[in-house]
Amino acid sequence: MFMEKSLKHKLKKVLIDSIRQFFQRKLEEGVSTSNILDILFPQERRIRSLIGGLETSMGTTVWEVIARELAINNGFEIIPDKQILMPDPFPHELNFTLQKLIDSRSNGHFVSTNECIAQLRQASQNIDRDNLNFVSPPKGMGIDLYLNKNAIEYIFDLKSSQANVGDFPRYNRQLLHWYAYRFAKDPTAQLQARIAFTFNHFKKDWYQQQKNKIATHLDPDYDIFVENEFWDFCSGYKDTSSIFTSLFKELRNENFHEEFHDIFYNDSNNISD
Numbered sequence: 001m002f003m004e005k006s007l008k009h010k011l012k013k014v015l016i017d018s019i020r021q022f023f024q025r026k027l028e029e030g031v032s033t034s035n036i037l038d039i040l041f042p043q044e045r046r047i048r049s050l051i052g053g054l055e056t057s058m059g060t061t062v063w064e065v066i067a068r069e070l071a072i073n074n075g076f077e078i079i080p081d082k083q084i085l086m087p088d089p090f091p092h093e094l095n096f097t098l099q100k101l102i103d104s105r106s107n108g109h110f111v112s113t114n115e116c117i118a119q120l121r122q123a124s125q126n127i128d129r130d131n132l133n134f135v136s137p138p139k140g141m142g143i144d145l146y147l148n149k150n151a152i153e154y155i156f157d158l159k160s161s162q163a164n165v166g167d168f169p170r171y172n173r174q175l176l177h178w179y180a181y182r183f184a185k186d187p188t189a190q191l192q193a194r195i196a197f198t199f200n201h202f203k204k205d206w207y208q209q210q211k212n213k214i215a216t217h218l219d220p221d222y223d224i225f226v227e228n229e230f231w232d233f234c235s236g237y238k239d240t241s242s243i244f245t246s247l248f249k250e251l252r253n254e255n256f257h258e259e260f261h262d263i264f265y266n267d268s269n270n271i272s273d
Contacts, residue, residue: 003237007073011066012247016256018061022054023260047264059160060144063198066244067145067158070235076154079146084155085134086141086177087127087184097123098180105172105216113222117179117191124183134185140170141177145196147234153182153189156196156230163197163210168217171195175223194223196230199241 037045068078087094101116147154155178157171178193195218200206206226207214218224225233231240251257 003235003240003243007069008243008247010069011243012250014062014065014069015247015251018058018065019054019256020259021061022057023050023263026050026053026263043265050264055160059158063158063160064144067156067230067234070231070240071145071147074234074236075149076234077148079148079153082143082146083136084143084178084181085185086137086181088133088135091124091127091132091184094120094123094127094180094184098176102173102176105176105218106169108216110216110219113175113219116176120176120179121183121187124180124187127184127187129185132184137177137181141174141181143178151190153191155191155193156225157194158196158198158230160198162201163213165213168213168215171223172217175218192222194225194230196225197227198230200227 035045072078097119101111101119104111142157143155144158145154145156147156157174163171175193175195179191182189182191197206202209207220207224214220214224228239228241232238234240237243
């Protein structure tokens with residue numbers, strides 16, 4: 001199945017607008033910071049700083065936007081506030097079950113996500129919700145993409161960079177907290193939560209490369225999407241990431257990158273890090 005030209009055009013515009021706006025902000029800031037490496041490698045450090053900043057910016061201005069566009073086109077409803085509220089006070093039995101599951105996974109005892117969901121749902125059954133408030137969760141529990149389709153909710157935290165070994169215990173806590181928060185509000189809710197790695201930066205299979213880091217922290221079958229597992233889910237197409245590659249190649253052939261040559265190589269532009 002081929003992607004419609006109108007959708008490809010929309011995705012291409014997202015790319016163009018994001019990159020132009022990033023470099024426009026850099027020009028408007030007009031303040032440079034110093035680094036001792038400037039003494040030896042001024043141009044190289046400038047390029048690294050700009051590209052690193054662009055990569056970070058694209059996480060929210062490109063990949064989140066494109067994921068929403070693809071999902072809408074595929075019949076998903078977008079939940080606009082992208083937030084699951086936390087119960088306050090946190091019900092004792094639910095909190096006990098949550099911490100037990102986090103500790104089990106963190107200490108080398110694998111518990112499948114289906115089992116985690118079952119235990120958290122059970123612990124939520126008898127909560128006195130009349131005495132609960134629901135408040136914004138703490139930092140680190142945010143959601144990048146919240147979808148609904150056929151009465152199933154899907155929530156994602158999108159990651160565009162490689163994960164470090166210390167990230168996986170945090171992902172475990174984050175996903176299990178999301179389930180606990182949602183079931184505290186409604187124990188019958190149908191929810192699927194995942195960490196979505198938007199691209200595989202390795203030359204070989206992502207899961208094999210990250211196997212030791214994942215350990216027992218996450219259930220690879222239910223907690224993670226990598227590259228086209230995520231993009232194809234959102235879009236309903238196959239090999240969706242190849243569309244992104246083709247769009248970047250189109251921009252290269254159109255010499256789009258030449259718009260920004262002077263920002264990288266003209267020393268008169270003082271660009272902020």
